[in-house]
Amino acid sequence: MANATLHLHTRHHVGEVDRRVFGGFLEHMGRAVYEGVYDPDSAHADEHGCRRDVLEALDRLGFTVMRYPGGNFVSNYHWTDGVGPTAERPTVRDLAWGSIEPNRFGTDEFLALAARMGWTPMLAVNLGTGSPEEAADWVEYCNAAAGTRYADRRVDNGRAGPWAVPLWCLGNEMDGPWQVGRVPVHDYGVKASQAAHMMRLVDPAIELVVSGSSTAESPTWMSWDRQALEAVGGLGHYLSTHRYVGNPDGDTRRYLTTGALIDRQIDEMDAVCRYAAGVRLSGRRPYIAFDEWNVWFRTMDAEGMKRGQPFPAHLVEEVYDHQDALVVAQFLNSFIRRADVVKVANLAQIVNVIAPLLTRGDDLLHQTIFHALAMFRHRQSGRSLRTAYDGTTVGGPFGDLPGVDASVIHDDDRAHFFLVNRLVDETLDVSIEVADRAVVAIESADLLHHDDPEATNTWESPDTVVHESTDRARVDGVGVRVELPPLGFVALTVALG
DSSP states (O other), X not given: XXXXXXXXXXXXXXXXXXXXXXXXXXXSSTTSTBTTTBOTTSTTBOTTSBBHHHHHXXXXXXXXXXXXXXXXXXXXXXXXXXXXXXXXXXXXXXXXTTEXXXXXXXXXXXXXXXXHHTOEEEEEEOOSSSOHHHHHHHHHHXXXXXXXXXXXXXXXXXXXXXXOOOEEEEOSOTTOTTXXXXXXXXXXXXXXXXXXXHHHHHOXXXXXXXXXXXXXXXXXXXXXXXXXXXXXXXXXXXXXXXXXXXXXXXXXXXXXXXXXHHHHHHHHHHHHHHHHHHHTTOSOOOEEEEEEEEEOOTTXXXXXXXXXXXXXXXXXXXXXXXXXXXXXHHHHHHHHHTTTTEEEEEEEOSSSSSSSEEEETTEEEEOHHHHHHHTTTTOOOXXXXXXXXXXXXXXXXXXXXXXXXXXXEEETTEEEXXXXXXXXXXXXXXXXXXXXXXXXXXXXXXXXXXXXXTOBOOSSSTTSSOEEEOSOEEEETTEEEEEEOTTEEEEEEEEEO
C-alpha cells in the first residue's frame, strides 16, 4: 500500500468557491433539448412539456448556473424565432449541426425551466450572423421593465416581470473555422465591444463573458484572448475558455494526469486576464468562465458528427466509462483549487449530448460521470484551501505529480475533501492533517470505484459503476485517514472541532 499525506491550515485559503463553477450547459444540439429536457410526447412529460425523470436526475447534480442556447448553435440563432405563440414560430435550418430547429423551445421556456430548477440563467448572444442591436434587444426582452417594444413583447408572451438574466456570453468560439460567422479577432473585438456597450446600456447590472480561443491547439491560443479582452476593455467581466479531453490511446496512467492539464490552462488564461487588466491600469480584472468542459473523444469522428439525420439527430452521444468519471472529478478539483480565478464553469452538456444522462424512449440511463458529479452535490460552499502534499507520486507529461488529485473546501465547522487516486494498481493510505483544527467526526463519505477503468453503465446493466457510502474514511487522532483504492474517487465531509 502506498502512502500520502495532505497538510492543511484553514487560514491558508485560495478564496471563496464560487458556486457557479458547478454549472451546466444546454445547447440546441442533437437530442439535448428535444427528447432530452423537453419531450411533450413522453410519459414523463410535465405540464410544461419537460421530462420529470430527467429534471429529477438533474436536480441530484445540483447545477447552479445553466448556459443556453449554444455553443456553435448560437452563431446562427435569432432569438426572436423562439418566442411568442408556438404555432407561429418558424422551423429553420440549423447550420451549425446540419439539422433543423422547430423553435418549440425558446427563451421563455428555458428561463421558466431555469426558475423552476433554481438555475442561474446564462445566455449566449449571436455574434456570428447576428448584430449588436439584436443582442441588446434580447437583453431588453429578458431584463427590462414593461413600457418599451421588446419588454412589452415579453409581457404579451405571458411574462409580466423581467427575467433578470445576469450572465451573457458575447458569442461563442468565434475564432473556430467551424463557426458560422467566424471572424478575425479584430472584427470580433469591434462587434463584441459594440454589443457589450449596447447591452449594458439596456441593463447596467449584467455581467459579460468575452469569447476566448476555442481550443488550446489553435494557432491564436492566448493571442486571441489577449486581443479580445483588450477590445472589449472594462466591459468584459469574464474570459471564456473551453477544454474537451479524452483517452484515444487507451493510456489510463496518462489519462489520470488530466487535472494537471486543466491547471495549466487555468494558469495561462489567468495570465492573459491579469495582463489585460494591467494594460488598462485597472483594479478590476476579468476572471475565467470555463464555460465548456467535458470528456469528448469517441464521437468526434464523421459518424459521431453525422449531419442530415432525421430530427432530432442522435449527435455525439458519448458512452462514458469509469476512468472518464475520474477525469470529470479532476476538472472540478481544478476549478476548486483555483477558486481565486475560476468563477463560472459549465459541464457541456447535461442530457444525451456528451452528457451524464441518456434517454431512450421513456427510459433514462445514469452514466458513470453522473455519479462523479453527484458526489459534489452537497459539498459546494466554502473556501478553497491550499494543500501541501507528501507521498507517492506519478510520472507523466507534466512531470511528477501527487498520487492524489485533491481539492478541499472549508465551510465553517466542516470541511469537504475530494480525492482521486491517480494510481491504477495500488491503494493509497491517505492521511489528512488540519494544523489548526481537529477532525471530530466523519459526517458523510462517498466512494466511486471499479477495478476496470473501462467499465460502463449500459441499458442492460445500468448500475455497474455507481457511487455509494463508504466506511473507508475514519477519524485518526486529530486528523482523518482514508483508504483510497486504485481507480477510486472519495468525497467526504468532516466535522471540525
